Amino acid sequence: MALWVLSFCIMAIEAWGSIYFFDTFLKKKSIGQWGKYRYVVLYFASMVVALFGDYFDLMGIKARLIILVFIAFCAVFYEADWKQRIFFSVLNYSLLFLTDLFMLQMENMFVSKNDVLTFLLLPSKMAWLCVVFIVRKIWKGQNNYGELSRKEWLKFSMIPLLTVASMMLMFFCSSTETKVQTAYLFLSVGLIFINILVIELMQGILGKEELLRESALAGQKKESQLAHYRDMQAVYERQGMKMHDYKNQIRTIQVLLKKGDTQAAASLAERLTESISVEMAAVNTNHPVVDAVLNQKFHAAREQGVSMTFRVGDMGGLRLNEEETVILLSNLLDNAIHECMKVVRQGRKTVIQVKLVQEGGKLIFSVRNPVEEKVRVTEGTGLSNVKAVADKYGGDFAVSCDEEKFQAVVML
Template sequence: MALWIFSFCIMAIEAWGYVYFFDTFLKKKDAGRLQRCRYIVLYPAVVAFALSVKYVGSMGIKVMLAVLLLAVFCGLFYRTDWKQSIFFSMLNYSLLFLTDILLLLTENVLASKDKLCALEYDFLYIPMKMVWILLLFMIRKIWKGRSNFRELSCKEWGVFFMVPLLTVASMLLMYFCYSGERKVQTAYLFLSVGLIFINIFVIELMQGILEKEELLRESALAGQKKESQLAHYRDMQAVYERQGRKMHDYKNQIRTVQVLLKKGDTRAAAALAERLTESISVEMAAVSTNHPVVDAVLNQKFHAAREQGVSMTFRVGDMGGLRLNEEETVILLSNLLDNAIHECVKVARQGRNAVIHVKLVQEGGKLIFSVRNPVVEKVEVTEGTGLSNVKAVADKYGGDFAVSCNAEKFQAVVML
């Protein structure tokens, strides 16, 4: 009975360590009460796993099942994809397995045992788990909260995956090919220590790459900020020029109204005055969202598009509580609208109807910004500066950015 209680305590420590490790690297999902119960969910799963794998003879299958269990747990409780789930599950279990083997080797070397078996004294399991917990504390200290793993390329993920795979393969090799020779035991002991440091080094290397990517993104955003400021000045100049032309037209139309009134044609004068009032209303504010920056960008792009024969339709909501700052708002809206206008100008030159459909609303606590426009031909979606900066804004707030294109239309959607 005491042995069962002791085993359940050991598994409780393991479950806590798993959660602590994943919390270090991954962002938790907004799952409400379920999110606060992730330890309560994982602990019985670890117990059930430990009881069931007793009937599995192959150690390799046991390791694969353990990694699968942890990967499923990651997918349920953390905002992660399958690559991250499998990688961090393998890394987590590798560190636990390594510390177990390290102390097993130490005990076996001291006792000169011929087989790598369980510890002779149960109380030595506590130091094994404490060493693992200390490693987790060390990793938490090293890691600086860089969790934007989307910046890593497939090639970089492939390189990182090699380390936990090599670690698991080495652990299984030591387990199946254990020798009673003191030299082999000592070599395995040093190999275990080396693998632990290699895994920690991989974490440090990953952090360095993410820091570099963040610096590059900030540099790109700074460049985009300068471009946005220049574009703003050009837009303001265009607004002044357009206002100057409109004022000249308005003066002529007002004179015409005066002439009609002098002639007594009040009906024609009233109709012309009504059209003039509608024209001024549209010119002043085509869109109103209760956010000055959003209104400025949308209205500027609306007038710029209209001057080039491109129409815009809007479905907008109240943006008064928008959490983006001014720079991010300009980057998000301007890049996608500029791309849409650029493509629609080509469509208009072919004599086709060029209409940009814009949706900007806040639904269910999320900001949804969608731009849909026709194209001349299917556009190859590339990671240009504009789209990269939009993606950077989406990533900063843990949102999603998706684009799609066929031979008829292009659509970009951002959800924050």
């Protein structure tokens, strides 16, 4: 009876520690009330696997099953792709089993054969929790795993997989010889430190990628500021020329009124009003930065003979800061205008279709424009910065192109 109680306590510790481990590296899903039952789900799933593994008495099957349970658990309760689920599930089980193996070797070397071996299971779980706490202390909360390529994930995964293979080998090839047990003991400790080192190495790579991204964003910010100053200068020059035209047209209206030609004066005044309205603000989204960027790009496109249509909503509650807003809007619109200028040179009419709305709690920004020919999509500085903004808010960024059109869509 005492053994059963101890087993249930151990599985409870494993379930809690595993959730604590996954919370360190993965972002929890917003699944409402179901999120409160994470512990219960993992506890009973682990219990079923333990009973199943004990029934067949095959450690290899039990190990694979518990890893599959961890992977499925991460898929249900965390926002992670399959590479992250597999990697952290195997890593968690590796650390869990290594501490068990370490305590088992200590047991074999220092505990009498007549003693009950299960007495050291509880200290083993405490040792594993200490390792998890150390890992949590090392990790700085950098969860932007999108910066890691598939090859990097494959390289990182080799260590936990080799660890599991080594553990299985030590478990099935156990020996009563003191030298072998001592070797297994030091090997277990070494593998624990190697797996912790992998976590620290991953953190270092993500930190460097973050610095590179921040450097690129800083460069983009300077470019945006310079572009803004140039555009403001162009606006002032355009306004000066428009003011000269407006004065001439107002004088013409005055002359028509003096002559009594009120119909011609009214028609000219109506056209002048429409022109001023279009010139001042083509778009109004209730957000000053968004309005400034969209109107600025609208006028820049019109001067190049490129039309631009808008479908916009209220951006008053936009969560992006000013810098991110400029980066997101300017890069995609600049690319669209650049491609449309090539089409205009061929004597064809072009229209850029812009959609900027908030639907279902998500921001949707799409730009669609014609192209001269199919464009090979490459991640230049502009698109990389847009992707960085999307990644920061856990959003999606996708581009597509064929022989007729190019389209970019951002969902945050």
